[in-house]
Amino acid sequence: MSWLTQLPHKDSDTLMVCHQSEVVRSLTKQEFTEQVARLLPTLAEFDAQGVAYQLDNTPAWCVLEAALSELQRVAIPLPTFFTAQQIAFGLQNSGAGLFVCDRAYEGEHAKLVALVDVCKHYPLYVYQLSNTQSAPYFANTQKITFTSGSTGTPKGVCLSLESQMQVATSLYQSIGLEKPNHLCLLPLPVLLENLAGVYAPLLAGGTVNLVPLAELGFSGAQLLEPRKLIAAIERTEPNTLILVPELLTCLVAFAKQGWQAPKSLKFIAVGGAVVSQALIKQARELGLPVYQGYGLSESSSVVSLNTQTDDDIDTAGRVLKHIQYKIENGQLYIKGSLFLGYLGQAAQNANDWYATGDLVTEQAGRLIIQGRLKNQLITSFGRNISAEWPESLLLSHSQVQQAVVIGEGQAFLAALIYANQAMSDAELAAHITALNAQLPEYAQIRKWHRMAEPMSHTQGLLTSNNRPKRDVINQFFATEISALYQEATSMSQFFNTLQAETQKERDYLLAAPIIGRVFKGEVSLSEYASFLTQAYHHVKHTVPLLMAVGAKLSDKQEWLREAVAEYIEEELGHQEWVLNDIAACGFDKELVRHSRPQFSTELMVSYAYDAINRGNPLAFFGMVHVLEGTSIALADNAAGQIREVVGLPKKAFTYLTSHGALDIEHVKFFENLMNKIDNEDDQQAIIHAAKCFYKLYGNIFRDLDSEPFFSEADLEQSA
Structure with missing residues (x-):
């Protein structure tokens, strides 16, 4: 049974609206159903019981989920804020046979088998996976939702469609709004938004508004441009919203500065972490109809909720009617339509009480959340972290x-x-x-x-x-x-913004196979020498590039020219350090000096010169951010691992160790320098360049596997 068949809408009723790049596209129930039907043959063609997907907040997400429900396949949504390693873990261990995303995926063991446009605007890239482990699913498993990974390894919570629909039904009946107009502000893979933000309003005959996360002001897990979030609320004039405490704090801050929330807003649910009574009271005084709730993935997202007709601001509300609960030794236990079990573990007995791990008290039939039984932190973004x-x-x-x-x-x-x-x-x-x-x-x-x-x-x-x-x-x-x-609140934010906005690209670099092998102690001497060879070919351009930057700066940027001069003084001769390290490894450094770089190295250097001469010279600092930041993060550990494996003397690691702990002050200098740059065009040029350099530098590491400069035979010949 598909959740689509349970919706009360007529075919001509608007089901959802997407607001993207100032273009508004509506989708009626009939049009939505037609898009689901178009996708079914593609999915049915492959014998994949589990289908993983990572998509932005667009109608394509909902179309895919409805299609999987129709085919009775196991839906495995992966959060957009997961790292590359967590995504790989989710794909490999969830039993997924297909992976669907809205952009090209460069992971290993994934073959592109289809490209489908939803509504002619939202492309779906369908990849067949070849290295996933079989995962026996519990009977009636319809969705596997992954936690944030409180211990580093995401935990798969297996849910039936029945339990999800039960929660969604209880929610819309408790809230009591007819045909609500909801705006999704959280990523759709977040179970709370998935059920309470999509299923519940649709079951109530309402409409769901979707805005891509970047256009809401998000970058990864962080809200970097809150004005975009406020603008989306003003533009869509929703009746309902779901917030984590961090977003509520944002709305309150704007309201205190004079922002008027749309009069259309009737109900704002806040959850994901404990919210202070003072913040909720302040929000209400500013005209924000905020109601606190409590839940967890194991209960299909919501356990209790305050509503307009049943409210106590001091509590997290009354437990939903379909859930039984008890409190023993201060811990909350629940029973009812809960999860089926954790992926790869024993099934959850439907007749057993589930220990939530949360300490609570009760007040007139409502829950007051005291804290975590275990030492688990919940950030204001609702991320659970041990x-x-x-x-x-x-x-x-x-x-x-x-x-x-x-x-x-x-x-x-x-x-x-x-x-x-x-x-x-x-x-x-x-x-x-x-x-x-x-x-x-x-x-x-x-x-x-x-x-x-x-x-x-x-x-x-x-x-x-x-x-x-x-x-x-x-x-x-x-x-x-x-x-x-x-x-942290008072400091300049551009360096932090640079860090946050390039997280995805940084993950791409760090996911290079050779980096993983280094930290497992599986790198060879010839691989290390090949890495140094490519390092030589870009390090020798550092000083010329800095000179080019200095020549392009205006008189108003004289303060920056002084910093460039300091960089030049620091970087002179470093390419010779690299060559000496190669010689200490037993290879011919003169052969390297007169060699040509691999294409990916040449491309990164060429892009650096082009960015300086054709665009904004400050784009070069994007390269500085990538190379120095990566060196600080990896150099010392990498040098230690390589030295232990191949048995080289300290003099073979001059370049790496000079860019490790000893270079931390250099990075601090860079951070302070970036925080002085207040021109928005300059900032955007640096961010864009950093994203490009992370990918370009990541490709250099990847090409070391396919295009090694040295082999062990070269070492024997040198000897």
Whole structure:
């Protein structure tokens, strides 16, 4: 049974509207049904029980999901904010035979087998997957929704169509709006938006408005341009919205500055993380009809909700009628139309109580959420993150003795760290930068405070087995924690924006196979020498490129010319360091000096010159961001791994080690420099160039596999 057949709309009724690039396209139920029918033969052609997809917020997402429901295939939506590694994990372990996306996919083991246009505006690229592991699904599994990956590995929650429809039905009946006009502000793979933002309003005979995430102001998991979000709300004049606390804070901030929410707004649900009563009260005083709810993926997204006719601002609302609940030892247990089980684990017995892991109290039949039973943080963007995940990476360095990650209800994570005095601040910063390269954006450590002395039992900060008492620690270091987030609020944002907007392209670079092999200790001596060869061919152009930048700057940019001159002084002669490293590896450095670069290297260098001479000379700083940032994140660890595997002396790693921890001050200099650039055209030129250089540099790493410059035979010949 398809959810499409359960909709009460007439064929001529508008089902959804897409607002894209100032063009508005409406889709009636008949037109939507026709698009589903067009897609069915393509999907039916392949024997794939599970179909994964990663799509933007457009009608194509809903058409595909309806088609999968019609074919009784298992739908596996992957969040747009997942890293390349998490996507690969989801594809490989979900049993998906097909992967559908709205842009070309460059992952391994994926063959393009079809390209279908939905409504002639939304292309769907259909890939057949060849390396996925078989995954026996529970009976009646219709959808597998992945959590944010609170421990690094996303957990697949298996849901039936019946449980999803039950929640959606309970929601629209509880809210009580007839034919609501809903605007989706969260990514559609987020289960809350999927069920409460698409299914519920459609079951109520309403209309769903879709706006691509970039046009809502999002970049990855971050809202970087909130004015776009506000503009979308004004343009669509919705009746209902679903927000995470971070988005509610955004709307409140605009309202305090005089923004008037559309009078059409009747109901704004906020969930995904605990919301303060003060914020909800303030929102209502500013004319925002906000109602708090609570839920989790295992319950098909929603457990309880306040509504216009049944409201208590101090609580997370009354439990939906189809769910049974009880509270034991402060923990909430639920039973009803829940999930079928976790992918790859035992089935969930429908008659068993499910322990939510949340501590709650009850007030007049409504839930008050107290906190997490386990040490799990929920950011203000609604991302679930186990603190032990980044903490384990912090503690992986022998000099780091204690680490407590914080960030509950905040926009990003921070950390309290105690490290041995032998570890300098620069080395600690380099370590944090390196571990951030292994984490998705939402789990990275953005700020940190270095403790002068270790936490102790006598302070009451540790348990008897040396585990941190988190609540006590938060109170003890309240001043330091407040300073971390206050500093982040007040600082210039362009460097942060540059980091956030290039996350996807950075993931592409880091997903290069040879980088993965380096950290597994599987790299060969000839591969390392081949990498150095390509490094030589772009490093030798660094100073000429900087000179070209300096020559192009205007008189008003004299302050920037001084920075360029400082860069030139720093970079002189580095290409000779690379050649000497090649010689220390036992290969002929003069052969490299007189060789030609591989095409991908030549292309990156050519693009750099072209960007300076044809476009904006500041685009070169996009290249600086990529090369220096990647070096800081990878160089020291890569040098250590390679040295251990191939047994080379320290003198063979002059180039890598000089761009590792010792170069952290250089990167700080770059960050400060970027935060001084306030011209929007210059900023956009740097962001665009950085995106291009991440891809170009990533291709250099990829071509090392297909076009190695050296082989082990070359080493024997040199000997």
